[in-house]
Amino acid sequence: MENRLTALSQNSDMADGTLLVPYMVAGYPTLERSLEAFELFAEEGADLIEIGIPFSDPLADGVVIQEASNRSLNNGTDLDDIFSLVKSLRKVHEVPLVLMGYTNPVYKRGISKFFSECAEAGVDGVIIPDLAPQESEEYLKSARENNISVIFLVAPNTTDERIKLIAELSTEFIYCVSVFGVTGQQINLPEDLKEYLERVKRLSRRKILVGFGINSKESALKLAPYSDGIVIGSAFVKLLSSDDDNSINELRSFFRDIRQSLRK
Amino acid sequence: MRWKEQIVDFKNYNLPDESGHFGDYGGSFVPETLVPALNELESAFRTAWVDEDFQSEFDHLLKNYSGRPTPLYFADKLSSMLGGAKIYLKREDLGHTGSHKINNTIGQALLAMRMGKKRIIAETGAGQHGLAVATVAAKFGLNAVVYMGREDTLRQSLNVRKMELLGAEVIPVDSGSKTLKDAINEAIRDWVTNVEDSFYMIGSVVGPHPYPLMVRNFQRIIGLEAKKQFEEIESAIPAALVACVGGGSNSIGLFHPFLSTDTEMYGVEGGGKNLELGNHSATLSEGSPGILHGSLSYILQDSNGQISPADSVAPGLDYPGSGPEHSYLKDCGRIQYSSVSDAEALAAFKHLSRTEGIIPAIESSHAIAKVMQIAADYKKSDGIIVCLSGRGDKDFSKEVSDGE
Numbered sequence: 001m002e003n004r005l006t007a008l009s010q011n012s013d014m015a016d017g018t019l020l021v022p023y024m025v026a027g028y029p030t031l032e033r034s035l036e037a038f039e040l041f042a043e044e045g046a047d048l049i050e051i052g053i054p055f056s057d058p059l060a061d062g063v064v065i066q067e068a069s070n071r072s073l074n075n076g077t078d079l080d081d082i083f084s085l086v087k088s089l090r091k092v093h094e095v096p097l098v099l100m101g102y103t104n105p106v107y108k109r110g111i112s113k114f115f116s117e118c119a120e121a122g123v124d125g126v127i128i129p130d131l132a133p134q135e136s137e138e139y140l141k142s143a144r145e146n147n148i149s150v151i152f153l154v155a156p157n158t159t160d161e162r163i164k165l166i167a168e169l170s171t172e173f174i175y176c177v178s179v180f181g182v183t184g185q186q187i188n189l190p191e192d193l194k195e196y197l198e199r200v201k202r203l204s205r206r207k208i209l210v211g212f213g214i215n216s217k218e219s220a221l222k223l224a225p226y227s228d229g230i231v232i233g234s235a236f237v238k239l240l241s242s243d244d245d246n247s248i249n250e251l252r253s254f255f256r257d258i259r260q261s262l263r264k
Numbered sequence: 265m266r267w268k269e270q271i272v273d274f275k276n277y278n279l280p281d282e283s284g285h286f287g288d289y290g291g292s293f294v295p296e297t298l299v300p301a302l303n304e305l306e307s308a309f310r311t312a313w314v315d316e317d318f319q320s321e322f323d324h325l326l327k328n329y330s331g332r333p334t335p336l337y338f339a340d341k342l343s344s345m346l347g348g349a350k351i352y353l354k355r356e357d358l359g360h361t362g363s364h365k366i367n368n369t370i371g372q373a374l375l376a377m378r379m380g381k382k383r384i385i386a387e388t389g390a391g392q393h394g395l396a397v398a399t400v401a402a403k404f405g406l407n408a409v410v411y412m413g414r415e416d417t418l419r420q421s422l423n424v425r426k427m428e429l430l431g432a433e434v435i436p437v438d439s440g441s442k443t444l445k446d447a448i449n450e451a452i453r454d455w456v457t458n459v460e461d462s463f464y465m466i467g468s469v470v471g472p473h474p475y476p477l478m479v480r481n482f483q484r485i486i487g488l489e490a491k492k493q494f495e496e497i498e499s500a501i502p503a504a505l506v507a508c509v510g511g512g513s514n515s516i517g518l519f520h521p522f523l524s525t526d527t528e529m530y531g532v533e534g535g536g537k538n539l540e541l542g543n544h545s546a547t548l549s550e551g552s553p554g555i556l557h558g559s560l561s562y563i564l565q566d567s568n569g570q571i572s573p574a575d576s577v578a579p580g581l582d583y584p585g586s587g588p589e590h591s592y593l594k595d596c597g598r599i600q601y602s603s604v605s606d607a608e609a610l611a612a613f614k615h616l617s618r619t620e621g622i623i624p625a626i627e628s629s630h631a632i633a634k635v636m637q638i639a640a641d642y643k644k645s646d647g648i649i650v651c652l653s654g655r656g657d658k659d660f661s662k663e664v665s666d667g668e
């Protein structure tokens with residue numbers, strides 16, 4: 001079967017609007033509630049969904065995702081739970097699903113076991129922020145064997161040479177980190193950002209997603225002209241801090257509003 | 265592919281390789297933002313390390329600022345009480361700031377200045393590394409920001425006050441287990457955010473390449489001196505070396521120059537209350553390979569790959585990770601890693617104080633406890649060098665000074 005990310009990258013066109021990519025920590029505030037959030041994203045027209053694997057030491061994340069990860073771990077969330085969650089989403093939805101997590105839980109699971117479980121559950125890709133390309137050989141090999149896409153990150157200080165290297169390792173998308181820093185910080189969209197995103201697009205010839213610090217319709221709209229997709233994480237995670245229907249409803253209307261504004 | 269007890273030719277030992285690997289271990293597992301910074305650091309370090317001006321400045325400061333060489337002291341009373349080998353203490357406790365940590369911070373400060381970085385980020389557990397950072401920052405006019413687990417700020421409050429006196433900003437860390445691991449997380453988050461103007465001064469042979477290589481090279485002076493001093497006194501090489509292992513910098517500093525000899529080596533970890541996961545810091549002797557803080561090495565983790573909190577009476581050992589070079593040396597069987605419990609370390613703390621009039625750091629007391637266990641297995645003509653990595657006047661929490 002064709003990887004859903006391949007289809008998405010081929011069929012999407014900036015002329016039709018900007019891809020919206022929501023992120024939520026699996027198992028937060030509870031496993032059931034996070035499943036509701038992922039369903040909501042799918043129902044409301046997310047183009048790609050990032051499912052966060054909680055980790056004890058998320059060093060690329062700010063406090064919001066750190067706390068959400070902790071809460072999820074305290075609930076006992078593990079990879080078995082996450083694969084079942086993916087399977088239940090897959091019963092109903094065809095939206096591409098990407099797991100986002102740190103290297104160690106993947107390493108500990110067994111690299112090839114992890115990727116074959118991904119394929120079996122219906123995962124299309126992974127994002128591993130601390131898996132630098134130079135350490136990724138074994139991971140990429142297993143990913144390819146299982147038709148799973150690995151989405152690498154680039155940062156504003158990534159050199160041209162390295163962008164080209166990363167592009168070679170990437171199949172569909174490259175994730176552009178918007179700022180120097182961790183997730184969930186305020187960004188003040190400098191002029192540089194435009195130049196940076198254009199540089200990555202030009203050198204990589206891949207579709208690009210931009211994320212870190214996009215927390216409102218306004219910031220999403222400001223970046224939309226320069227990117228194929230917008231990733232929003234902490235702002236959604238924050239809205240779900242209490243485990244009740246009210247939060248889910250708020251999340252839905254916030255999401256819907258951004259979704260609409262990014263369509264052309 | 266991991267191997268056990270593989271025959272490695274230590275006469276030609278030359279790790280890490282170009283990409284920072286010690287066999288399977290090491291490497292650099294970091295967010296992309298840090299890659300340019302690590303490349304810049306590596307090239308600055310490689311250039312400096314072969315530059316005579318850098319070497320002579322480093323040498324000069326180690327001698328005149330820090331007080332090297334530190335003595336190799338024959339602990340005659342301790343030796344005769346134990347009734348075995350002759351025990352020599354490498355007196356890192358007598359250097360400036362009271363521990364071996366200053367060797368590394370002098371080296372890194374010289375490098376930071378060459379790179380034009382004025383803001384220094386560091387983590388600290390016991391406060392000894394933080395103190396050594398604050399010290400060089402004061403001397404060289406750099407701004408130091410030191411992350412320290414909230415729990416450690418309480419049990420090592422004297423060091424917090426010293427760092428503040430020296431002009432460093434100490435930031436208590438409340439995330440996770442509020443100890444060294446979490447302080448490193450916060451330091452890395454700060455570095456990712458301020459990567460363009462900040463220098464991350466890591467305190468042990470851990471983290472992504474080139475830190476394990478660089479910190480080891482700055483600490484090798486311990487072993488180089490000890491080898492020469494022992495040779496002058498005994499006209500021989502020591503039968504064994506013993507050092508405590510937190511991240512592993514004082515131990516690798518002592519061990520590395522001896523890797524090509526027949527000397528036996530013991531790395532001693534914090535055994536904590538007992539060896540159940542969560543109650544100890546015996547990463548190499550009880551843990552398993554995994555990725556923490558940018559490199560692959562032995563770590564303490566659960567079956568899902570979540571990092572387990574460590575525990576030890578010694579804040580400087582209270583860390584669920586270890587240096588990648590130690591992981592490699594463990595797998596080849598070159599170094600024996602084991603742990604001693606909190607209680608054994610506290611007893612050794614008191615014992616050395618009473619027999620030799622030397623109050624050891626509670627971290628170093630772990631090495632003393634180990635030598636007390638093994639001295640009698642050696643001949644009276646054998647010599648054992650123990651790294652006394654720091655002095656104990658930081659350790660007067662009630663728990664520690666009561667002993668046992």
Ligand SMILES: Cc1ncc(COP(=O)(O)O)c(C=O)c1O
Nearest residue numbers: 392510511512513514580653654
């Ligand atoms: C006196 C002393 N010894 C040992 C250590 C452990 O560190 P390492 O294993 O890097 O030598 C520390 C760390 O804070 C320390 O303060």
